[in-house]
Amino acid sequence: MLKPDKRDEILRAALELIAEYGFHGAPMAMIAVRAGVGAGTIYRYFENKDVLINELYRELEDKIREYILPGYSTERPIRERFVHLNTKLFRFFIEFPLQFRYLEQFHNSPYGAAYRRDKILGESDEKDVFMRLFEDGLAQQVMKDLPILILFCLSFGPLITSMRDHILGFISLDDIMIERITEACWDGVKR
Amino acid sequence: MLKPDKRDEILRAALELIAEYGFHGAPMAMIAVRAGVGAGTIYRYFENKDVLINELYRELEDKIREYILPGYSTERPIRERFVHLNTKLFRFFIEFPLQFRYLEQFHNSPYGAAYRRDKILGESDEKDVFMRLFEDGLAQQVMKDLPILILFCLSFGPLITSMRDHILGFISLDDIMIERITEACWDGVKR
DNA sequence: TAATATGGAATGAACGTTCATTCCGTATTA
């Protein structure tokens, strides 16, 4: 019987190594060593490296959703929802920097491009929380009359860029700074 | 005598292939074929792949400076300077999408991290145009009282993110959209 | 001028290394 905890060890090891060294700097053999399993064992849990990478991404997405959604309500005012999601995202990434770096690696690769194409153009059954927020912001005329994707860029661009600098140690993001950046982003998207 | 145009061909080929396939998806052999030279010839012009990659980045930086600086004056009002640089940067990247993608690849790699560390922490002799703009904006109390790097993130985060979506074909950045995004970024950084 | 010699640029096959993946003998489980 395949053990779930061995699978988790492999995923954890892959996350750590890929976050630090990138996809090409994290060979399967190295992942195996860090996970404390044989190289061949990985292939009992994941068909190949691509599958492992994509699986890791999917689980990460779930983890993020679980982290940011509690306390979030589409009934609240747009501005409050915006601040909630932005702040929680910042907090998540600061608490889990390896996860942030993994996401960065993923998005800046063919994996990420393909995934994003699916998400934006594809007919997803359940709409993204963020999509929904910007749609509502537009409908209520609280946000600037810009394409939703642009509103996206205006709030997540600074988030990602500043997180990167935080992780590299160039700036330090404490709660106050997070709040001020979020406010500045709001100034950017609000009408 | 080593021919400059052969060197240029190699740089051009490397730019195209790395922009499209990433550092690891662009083998030297492939670069050689596209440049129309023998594989070994590259090593007559560049010590190794790392040197080639860094040289390409440095030339790209020069090209950008030459593109955005004409018509720019530190004597003008902060807001005008901000709009000038942002707009020119957008235009450059839209006109030269391969260059944008190369920059992206570079920044999301150990090359970029090392480079950025030097630039931010190092004692550069000449100050960056952008650094200077934000310093002036702070001094004149026109911009929000935030660390310079944060102001940076607030304006370049959206630029980079929206350029990425533009290149992937998810949005279309025309002059009007550029202006509106730049305005929104200004709303983000202005006091 | 014609014929030959020279030296550096260009070449691409070959090398050593690294990697993802497979294979199979052993250990573990039921």
Place this chain on the structure above:
DNA sequence: TAATACGGAATGAACGTTCATTCCATATTA
């Protein structure tokens, strides 16, 4: 004991880089 999981050596493909050789523009010679 039979079936399944495991480990890590083996494999072959792909890569960056090297180097013995070829090519060619120029210099030298007769």
